[in-house]
Amino acid sequence: MIKDITIGQYLPGDSFIHKLDPRVKILLAFLYIILIFLINNFYGYLVVIAFTLLVVMLAKIPIKYLFNGIKGVIWLIIFTAVLNATLTPGKVIFKLFNLIPFTDKGIDLALFMSMRLILLIVGTSVLTLTTSPISLTDGIERLLNPFKKIGVPAHELAMMMTIALRFIPTLLDETDKIMKAQMARGADFDSGGIIKKAKNLIPVLVPLFISAFRRADELALAMEARCYRGGENRTRMKQLKTDKRDYIAIAAFIAFSIICIISRRWR
Amino acid sequence: MPVKVENLTYVYMPNTPFEKKALDNINLEIKDGEFVGLIGHTGSGKSTLIQQLNGLLKPTFGKVYIDDISITDKGISLKSIRQKVGIVFQYPEHQLFEETVYKDIAFGPTNLGLTNEEIEKRVKRAMDFVGLDYETYKDRSPFELSGGQKRRVAIAGVLAMEPKVLILDEPTAGLDPKGRDEVLKQIKRMHKEYKMTIIMVTHSMDEVAQLADRLIVLDKGKIVIEGSPREVFNQIDTLEKIGLSVPQVKYLAKKLKEKGFNINEDIITLEEAKREILRLFKERKI
Ligand SMILES: Nc1ncnc2c1ncn2[C@@H]1O[C@H](COP(=O)(O)OP(=O)(O)OP(=O)(O)O)[C@@H](O)[C@H]1O
């Protein structure tokens, strides 16, 4: 049940995209998001969709995983689309229940916003699906390194993220176990109103917090026992390297960006 | 027949790269008042199997019957099934959450919608079952008890539902010898004095040799051996091949036999070993 959550899931593989340097992937994903919001017409989106599909195919990600990611936020997308379509001033095209006006500009905007959100989710999903959490945080740490001089604790941030990511599956597992144990004692998590449902969660949350703190304690001890002392003078077993593959990816992305920017003029 | 399992197959995360067949065509019947030991190597599917028996996991194929009712049928209240089949999970003390021992044990009966008097009666009975004195412990916080005591509170929490069938997943794991003996003693008492049907998952061959009427051996999701402990433990080779062992005394008897002693190799408990060895001594008139 709780296993259906796929946020931040990693799909092991050895495709071209999987093998890219995480720093390159993070930067390109970041630029990709900016590009999505620069596009202002239909043709531009065709280009982005084509490019995205190409990357998805290169990464050999089953489409199902992307749908799952979108399914999780489908209500958010519908909600923003409806708000956009009804609240944007413009020519009223029709009225739902003779009351709620849908405007032409509003519908345009709604379509664009939904498109952007979906592409945003797909793009970031590709990043997390093809990059293991460890290399992801590794990449973030290295990207933040230059900001260390102005006091950004890059290593500590990255370590916190690694640990948090590392504990997501453990805690989900634990939640599953505790829920089952309480269900075996007749607990019911599905029925009742919101208040009752929230109250029903207490038998899960209390043991979950206790176990999270216990685990945190144990982890801190284990790290200390192995002489962990933060970022100073720390070397790594696996050095991040950019190679030919990464330059190809960067070049392809630059070409893609140029087409995107030119597409702003197509009308 | 309190428990019957037919052609049960269970697959975790079907249709994903992580797909895993944890149970493969299991057939099983458990009689009233029977004590069944479920053994198998790590990952053989023991915990998965017991979760099928009260509807926490739904079979991918096959059927589970509790008191001749197929529990996956429409309109069957899972709550009533869970009242009949109580499961004590591995490390059950990790699921304690209430401020007092009383409230925690009362959680199950409260969910069943019983009256306050009935709940109090059941909590008292459950605490007596596991050997915790009601007056001494009822107002203590479960979190300040010792490991063995915590575990007994957790077991009492399931017993207070007054299930017909009690399932225990490694009830002695992680306890010190004293805690282990206490918990085993209580389980034995529930079986002997209160005629409960018990299914116990364990890694300790000595425990099941002592307690179980019948053993079920799982390997890679399949039942490979089934029978009385004496029959099962005679198949040393098969057991060792799937990463299990036999009770310590069995190895002792084998060694003694090799040394030329005329010992009965069919012993499985410490008690029997004692008798055999004393008999040998007497025969040799040492
Ligand atoms: N929630 C889950 N999701 C996916 N696979 C699982 C899950 N739980 C168990 N498995 C897999 O199913 C198989 C059987 O697991 P199960 O927990 O039933 O074994 P077990 O016999 O209880 O082992 P142990 O003695 O270690 O408790 C294992 O290979 C395990 O990896």
Ligand SMILES: [Mg+2]
């Ligand atoms: Mg198990």
